[in-house]
Amino acid sequence: MPTASATEQPSSAQAQAAAVDQLLGQAANSRQQVENAVTAVEQCADSPSVSSAQSVLIRAALDRQSLVAELGSLNVSQLQGGAPAMLTLSRAWSESAAADSAYARWAGAMADGRCTAGSSPHTADWDEGLAESGKASADKNAFVVAWDPIAVRYNLPTRSADAI
Template sequence: MADAETEARRHAYQQRMAGAGRPSGSTEPQVTVGRTSLPASGPVPRPAGAARDLKSLRMAGLWLAILAVMAVVAFAGIKAMQWHDTRAAEAAARTAAANKVAAILDESIVGRQNLLTAIGLIRKCKIGDATRRGIQNAAKNRQTLLAKVTVLDTSPLPEGAEIKSGLQAALARSLEADEAYLKWYDAAKGHCPKQSGRLFAAIDKANERSQDAKAAFLAVWNPVAREYELPERDKSSI
């Protein structure tokens, strides 16, 4: 009996000691955050507004990434268009330069024909103003074309510098031949010029230099003419 009473008293004492360290009716200490009471231990719940803010930040980052990609694509497109426009402009410049050279060669045919007509009259001993004027017109044609070539821009063409200098040389040598013919003609003083002597030999030398210059020019020009679908030439056609 005494033992049972002692045991009951010990049990009651343990229960009082277990509840002595905490407030009445509370099972866990509480802390206050703002107006919300939270347990003092364990994970702190995230406010609902914070989740929305994080989602908004992620969406903003996604849109920024999309805009950055779009900007890169747009920039690449602009650069591609600029490259295409540049290439097209360069091709147009090359074509224009080639056509200008071809036009000068077309004009040179007129001068050559004037000289050939005059030579034909001289061989028939048809001496007169028309014969001399034919030689003069040939020389004037070369002079006019030389002036055009001097200001001609052939730089867009791959061999532009060689084409320009070669054409200048061909025209200059042809002009020298025209002048040699005119000296030979005038030396006859209205008579049929002799196809011999120093002045006639000078014509042969001038013609030889002219033919060499034409050949050198055409070696550079004709491949370009083929590329741009322009007429190829030979020494007798310019």
């Protein structure tokens, strides 16, 4: 029996669902780091901690952009409802990346001495981060509604919007 090469897209629905699930697992790792980084900027304990938080936010934005690219390369043709679900997920991750980037710009301004211990003023970048994060949350919720029946069908873990 021939085996598929590493460059071929999975053709079975089970393999396609597993590929999406793998990306969802990768995405779960960054959420808590982003929340911690935003909190660190809010607290503005010192410039090095705010600069470190900015680096975390920049990395998170890049990671999410990478997930969007990987998601776009997946074949989900065998998954009922897969294509619209992946469009929603792609939009959610793009919005999350935009939020991370906006929060990173805010952190950069705070690291340059615009905050004092325990107080970081909210700027237009913070407002943009909050708005993009809200859009991302709505799209993540919509994705979960579409994804969880697919996950159940293929014996994969269901997800919460907070975990993606």
